Amino acid sequence: MNAATRQKIVMAAMELFWAKGYQSTSIADILARTQVHSGSLYHFFPGKQHVLVAVLEAYRDGIEQWLLAPAWAGVEDPRERIFALLNGYRTQLLASDYAYGCPIGNLALELHEPDPEIRELLAANFSNWVAAIERCLVAMGDRVAPGTDRRALAEFILTIMEGAIMQARTHRDIGLFDRNVGVLRAHLDQLESAAKARVEGE
Amino acid sequence: MNAATRQKIVMAAMELFWAKGYQSTSIADILARTQVHSGSLYHFFPGKQHVLVAVLEAYRDGIEQWLLAPAWAGVEDPRERIFALLNGYRTQLLASDYAYGCPIGNLALELHEPDPEIRELLAANFSNWVAAIERCLVAMGDRVAPGTDRRALAEFILTIMEGAIMQARTHRDIGLFDRNVGVLRAHLDQLESAAKARVEGE
């Protein structure tokens, strides 16, 4: 199997779905960008939807390499890793003049009645992201109060990332992103100081 | 002007854009549902995009009557009004089997390069929603610590609503919505108890 052509298609589709969305990206768009002809594309993929499947699998399998590793390079403190990850999205949003938000979040809201396979891949992408944050929260140990539901808090942080990008992009104002992250920071501060007080009180 | 036909189109488009998204809704879909013919639609609207404008204007102008008033009927406490509003979205999500999220949030992420007019209408809808929450936070008076940025907190609450719906819908699991709202509730609890401690301390 000529993996090169297949991968070229997936990479181009990744970029195009991110920039324009799934429906607004035509097969012709993908063919033009890759210099591949339609017969080749349909040799590897039964249809457009299967290109999306491959894209979502690529995101799922590449989260460590393409998302977490770059964001966390040189950042050791687990708490700061959370904000470093959020800052990665912030940077992308600004660098693209508010065009590039979260590719998974975009697709999750664009596709209204996705096939189960697609929906589960979107969910898996969210789950992996949440798991990465949860690992940071676990690594913070007793800096967060012991009774804290770290999984729920990790889900909450994904929520904030998605909502903050949505608002910042719509208003074309990074202040919305920053203020949202600011409130999250205050929330984590409070959780930490509560844990600290608890330790000192004992 | 025969306002009846125009309004029929706007109402049908509202529903269809909400259920299927903007791009997946064809003019033919709107015509079929309204029993209006294409010539009539194009008599009132220069094009599909202007139907979207009318829909967004309808949301903007109807937020009080169609969103806030029903959610807040019988709820006087400003803090509980916040959660009553969130609960409205929760109910819709469940009643529609995870189909109906936030119509504005959906459009905000589906449309990648919206015309300025569309983008500003989306932003105006968000702003009105945030303003309504901010009024609740102001009505809470010194139950929240005086230094709190109530606007930022209101934006944060919109973020949580949007992110919580996105995740719950993708996972088809209301637990994601509930846990997100749970963390928000804990955050507000903490803000309230901090304000209380401050008052008692003085």
Add this chain to the structure above:
DNA sequence: TCAACTGTCTTGAACGATTAATCAAGTGGC
């Protein structure tokens, strides 16, 4: 009182463009 006119809205066939997808004929390495 009635006929003619005016402007608003309706009808529905038709248009060109774009869409995802097909397929028969190739190419080239093994």
Add this chain to the structure above:
DNA sequence: GCCACTTGATTAATCGTTCAAGACAGTTGA
């Protein structure tokens, strides 16, 4: 010769949009 892959013209369907013709209500003028 076999098989994986490529080429690119072609397809049927669907898209948003157009337009000429007509329906209808209200106004005008005699």
